[in-house]
Amino acid sequence: MSKLVECVPNFSEGRNVKIIESIVDEVRKVEGVKLLDYSSDKDHNRSVVTFIGSPDKVEEAAFKLIKKASQLIDMRNHKGAHPRMGATDVVPFIPIKDVTTEECVEISKKLGKKVGEELEIPVYLYEDAASCEERKNLAHIRKGQYEGFFEKIKQPEWKPDFGPGNMNVKSGATVIGARFPLIAYNVNLGTDNVEIANAIARKIRYIGGGLRYVKAVGVKVTERNIVQVSMNLVNYEKTPIYTAQEMVRIEAKRYGVPVIGSEVIGLVPMKVLIDCAEYYLQIENFDMGQVLESRLSE
């Protein structure tokens, strides 16, 4: 089986198409890496690239992208609505197939070291690659942003994990790390009362005493006159979709409200949905190698 890692770098340019294309081209040029998507936001002045491939090749492409961004983006001129601290702002590696989170942490460290040494950009490791608890959360690391980091970086507790101990004036600083694939999943309820969706969200999410890997809020879907429990499932292996779905259903019963549908937003690994089929069909001893398509990539 071939290993697959996804990488979703965010970089601080969302307006100049020529610069954006030059940076994305660095990914296109690496053989064995597949560009899945990229999109730019003019207000945020920020772009997000999604690509996938073998661990080695994805790491290689990520370095090339960071290098190109360091050449073409000057943070001294950057303005945008989204918080940011570097030309390449954040680079998460996500295990997709036959790869562990630990392997993605290793990639993060190797890449971080190389970026720090060769490009002289300070690097912070985050999420599962974080060197301490305080560096797990991206928003927490990024607080103060590019402008504030010239001071923040000098504090002993904010010494970068790799690279120089001072800001790179042109490129800022970059956050690199490993995280599990995030599934955006919404459950639609047969009511227009958003208070019910909110009450359910509060019960099922981690901070309310619910499921460890679920973030949830209630949302009104005005055009359909219904509400939904909008969730981020941050570890689909430990808290699968079906668990979240059934938890919503159980809580909704309290209000006599039916689950009338659900939505999967964006891309999901095949295994996420096949896990659900296995659960509901009660399949015993299923092997992902039985999925015909999985044999094709061998």
Add this chain to the structure above:
Amino acid sequence: MSKLVECVPNFSEGRNVKIIESIVDEVRKVEGVKLLDYSSDKDHNRSVVTFIGSPDKVEEAAFKLIKKASQLIDMRNHKGAHPRMGATDVVPFIPIKDVTTEECVEISKKLGKKVGEELEIPVYLYEDAASCEERKNLAHIRKGQYEGFFEKIKQPEWKPDFGPGNMNVKSGATVIGARFPLIAYNVNLGTDNVEIANAIARKIRYIGGGLRYVKAVGVKVTERNIVQVSMNLVNYEKTPIYTAQEMVRIEAKRYGVPVIGSEVIGLVPMKVLIDCAEYYLQIENFDMGQVLESRLSE
């Protein structure tokens, strides 16, 4: 999206490894075709090959396999437990991804014509490619087998669809056609009473007034002291796995017997299981393009 057709030819040699390998090699040699599996049965003196690829390439590989089998196998010397009528006995084409049954019928006809004309082997089209109702069923076509076909082929109603009107003495005759992927699916019941499994099987299967595309029997699983409803689902789009599963559950309730598990036997297309996840999770507007792995093969 790339089109995928599966082909599962059966040929009449299950003992001579050198001949078997030479025939399978013809498939290996075609670029763009992936050999998924092959196995031989000595008692049946028969081998089954499974390969997959784009419609054109699969057709090309199938022709090469039939040609090689016609060179290396002499039906005058063939003995085996399994009914057979030709060196290449039967060649089904199965739509897997972004291909219709109609396209597989077209492949069957093109291949049949070529085999008939270039190899001078009489060809019968079967299942969805059949030229009339009487030729849909393989067992019905094959009745009389190789030995009996020298007479049978002369009957006007058994004139071949392609090729000569007489048997090919060395290679016999070949059956080619298109059929939907067959899913072998068993539902385990929490009882040791096989009569209950049989009664459920009779209710859910087509011939008993049940589901159009379900064949089912009750089976005892002695080593686990349980029984199962063993099914062939012959059209998973029209009668999906979850429908069969829920029908078994509904019938089992009559006996107070629980469904305690299920088994998927062999390979299944990804879509078969994702359809089930969609049903149970009530996912709205899901697009197979949202499955990350489906993007990799684009």
